[in-house]
Amino acid sequence: MQIYLPIAEVAVNAFLLLGLGGAVGVLSGMFGVGGGFLMTPLLFFIGIPPAVAVATEANQIVASSFSGVLAHLRRKTVDLRMGTVLLIGGLVGAALGVMLFNYLKSLGQVDLLVKLCYVVFLGIIGGLMFIESLNALRNQRSGKAPPRKKHNWIHGLPFKMRFRTSGLYISVIPPLIVGVAVGVLAAIMGVGGGFIMVPAMIYLLGMPTKVVVGTSLFQIIFVTGFTTMLHATTNYTVDVVLAVLLLVGGVIGAQVGTVIGSKLRAEQLRILLAIMVLAVCGKLAFDLLVTPSELFVVGATGGH
Numbered sequence: 001m002q003i004y005l006p007i008a009e010v011a012v013n014a015f016l017l018l019g020l021g022g023a024v025g026v027l028s029g030m031f032g033v034g035g036g037f038l039m040t041p042l043l044f045f046i047g048i049p050p051a052v053a054v055a056t057e058a059n060q061i062v063a064s065s066f067s068g069v070l071a072h073l074r075r076k077t078v079d080l081r082m083g084t085v086l087l088i089g090g091l092v093g094a095a096l097g098v099m100l101f102n103y104l105k106s107l108g109q110v111d112l113l114v115k116l117c118y119v120v121f122l123g124i125i126g127g128l129m130f131i132e133s134l135n136a137l138r139n140q141r142s143g144k145a146p147p148r149k150k151h152n153w154i155h156g157l158p159f160k161m162r163f164r165t166s167g168l169y170i171s172v173i174p175p176l177i178v179g180v181a182v183g184v185l186a187a188i189m190g191v192g193g194g195f196i197m198v199p200a201m202i203y204l205l206g207m208p209t210k211v212v213v214g215t216s217l218f219q220i221i222f223v224t225g226f227t228t229m230l231h232a233t234t235n236y237t238v239d240v241v242l243a244v245l246l247l248v249g250g251v252i253g254a255q256v257g258t259v260i261g262s263k264l265r266a267e268q269l270r271i272l273l274a275i276m277v278l279a280v281c282g283k284l285a286f287d288l289l290v291t292p293s294e295l296f297v298v299g300a301t302g303g304h
Helices: 014-031 036-045 050-074 080-107 110-142 173-189 194-204 209-235 240-263 266-289 295-302
Strands: 002-005 010-013 160-163 168-171
Touching: 002 014, 002 240, 010 014, 014 036, 014 050, 014 194, 014 209, 014 240, 014 266, 036 050, 036 266, 050 209, 050 240, 080 160, 080 173, 080 209, 110 173, 110 194, 110 266, 168 173, 173 194, 173 209, 194 209, 194 266
Parallel strands: none
Antiparallel strands: 002 010, 160 168
């Protein structure tokens, strides 16, 4: 069933969009990632213009993340205090990121920078998560207790706060820095930042994996909501029809993903996410290396 998208100015199969929204919603519920790093390239592949894809995708991330958070709140696996600290950092980072993005846009080459950011960050994070998860699974099989890392430098920092849900008593400085970093990247790369947030919360802050997913989604809602608002009011690139179809699929998918995620072990969840991150990184790197099929387009857009 073909449906015309007014802002994107293309006709797309409605069931295909529902399916894409559902698939990304499942990932959102399982891993605590908004799914933008997967959905945005997928929308490019089916012919949606990049500006519309990024702005509308931010809209869909808000809804699927909200749906996922509701499911996690019922299970009491959201650390609201930690989420609020991360959120404060995230909003500051998003504002800084928008300023940086506009500066890079004035210099040109912003598209190349965005893609390079994706390849570098996804490659590093995916690789580290994959190695760590394999080691954890190996230790589990051999019956060895996983080595518990003590981050002494984090424990020594001032402004400590107790995060009861996570069972932590740490300084608010590291979560604020993580939030700012994710906010900057969210603004530059047009994603919720969950694929960076989740590993940072597990490995840097030492939060339990089950709490990480819901807390990450809680923070993503507000940062991507802020981004969507900016796009809708300044660029007018949010396609409502596209957003609604992705939303319906995403909300249903997030509920399914939360159930699946609760049945899998933490190490299995991390290794699956790592494989997915590396796959997307590989595809983007391949696209950067391959000569574009329409070279004249580069020259044409440069003149405007």
